Amino acid sequence: MSARRPLPYFLATGAFATSTASEFGISRGRMRAADLATPFRGVRSVGLDLYDLVQRSRAAAVFMGENEAFCHSTALGLWGAPLPLALELVDSALHIGTRGTTRRRRTGVIGHRISADTSMCLSPDGLRTVVPATAWCQFASQRDGRTDAEMLLALVSAADHLVTGRRRSGGREPAICTTDDLVAAVAAYGSGRGARMLAQALSLVRSGxxxxxxxxxxxxxxxxxxxxxxxxxxxxxxxxxxxxxxxxxxxxxxxxxxxxxxxxxxxxxxxxxxxxxxxxxxxxxxxxxxxxxxxxxxxxxxxxxxxxxxxx
CATH class of the missing domain: 3.40.960.10 (VSR Endonuclease)
Incomplete structure (x- = not known):
């Protein structure tokens, strides 16, 4: 039995698109090897823990364009916000927003159309997301069978995290965003799905x-x-x-x-x-x-x- 051909050193841990495999000297047969996982169609990964949101998102980033960003609960999770358990499971689809008139369609992804002026930024792990305050507003539309009380708690818990810097020796780290950022994002969100719940949650957000x-x-x-x-x-x-x-x-x-x-x-x-x-x-x-x-x-x-x- 022949030895498995090593992957290029820069692919030893990470993900790549199958469409680019030949550029790296990776054959079709090598892509079927047991050490490679298929987190998404057209993507292979090696050494990634696909139960981890950040690493699963790294695999998805392979096929994402410059006009796309993680959004909704996925973006909140990438910023460390607490989420209901059901949204942390490995089979939970990733939310990806696309500027323009089309949206991403792929198994394991929930695609959204977002406006051309939607602000984006990089998460602490270097993954492109909509800004956290916008993601928080988008999350209000994800009821997924939760009661009003459950949804309110989820929104306030996430927002409390966003406006509270982590404790560290001698004080706190800077907050991810401010209450004013949330207020502005809610105003921009307008009357979208969950707007009333957002207004109620906003009044309950506390720093610290x-x-x-x-x-x-x-x-x-x-x-x-x-x-x-x-x-x-x-x-x-x-x-x-x-x-x-x-x-x-x-x-x-x-x-x-x-x-x-x-x-x-x-x-x-x-x-x-x-x-x-x-x-x-x-x-x-x-x-x-x-x-x-x-x-x-x-x-x-x-x-x-x-x-x-x-x-x-």
Whole structure:
């Protein structure tokens, strides 16, 4: 059995169009080899994890023209925005927008026509997308069977991510876009599908939210009729200034959402313990919340009752 012919070094990890294979000395037989995948018609990839949105998008970029960009939920995902689980699955089609009168038609792709003046940019991974604020507005049209409440949560969670820079030592990275960018994008979007939901979501967007579960918690408290907690309130403690997830400064009550990562990482768990102790020593009541408190109806009710008593 003859040895498999190596690919050119610059194709060792990535994707290429089958129409250009001969230019690189790749035969038809070589393109049928088991080490090559076919993520899209006319495309071969090697070494890409096609379960990963960024790498799957890299394979699609092979056939995209200069007048095309990733859009809708695909663009949001490429900018790191949290998305409903169904949109993160490998068989979820990629959304690609084309300037002009035609749209991309290909298995594994949902094509859209976008206006000639639609602004585009490069994602952190160098993939062309519509600007994030525009992608957020487009996402409002992707109901996919979600209820109003589910769609609202998805929109607000994504927008909270866009206007909040990631935490880093000593502060935050610059935000992906500003609230003003979202306002302008909604105005430009006009009366398109989902416009009313966008307007409602826009009023609920807050900078400084670090996870979709924090967004869900904040919206849940509002739905229960409680005053809106403050995001980004700074508490002076013996550990220095600390920023709780949510706070009610007038009652010195704060809420900390703790995901599984807090429990599974020993160092983080110990840090959380000291953080809570420092808040308490500074005279604050700390309410610790986890995913079960949001998912279970009885636990949600108990949390609301506890907060009502503390805030009354």
């Amino acid at each position: 939210v670090d996870s979709p579960k924090e967004t869900e918690l904040r919206l849940m408290l509002g739905d229960a009729g409680l005053d809106e907690p403050v995001v980004g309130h700074v508490v002076q403690t013996r550990l220095g200034p600390l920023e709780p997830d949510l706070a009610y400064p007038h009652r010195r009550v704060l809420i900390e959402y703790e995901g599984d990562a807090h429990r599974e990482n020993r160092r983080r768990w110990r840090g959380d313990f000291e953080r809570v102790r420092a808040f308490q020593e500074a005279g604050w009541t700390v309410i610790r919340v986890n995913a079960d408190d949001l998912a279970d109806e009885r636990r949600r009710a108990a949390l609301i009752l506890q907060l009502r008593a503390l805030l009354s």
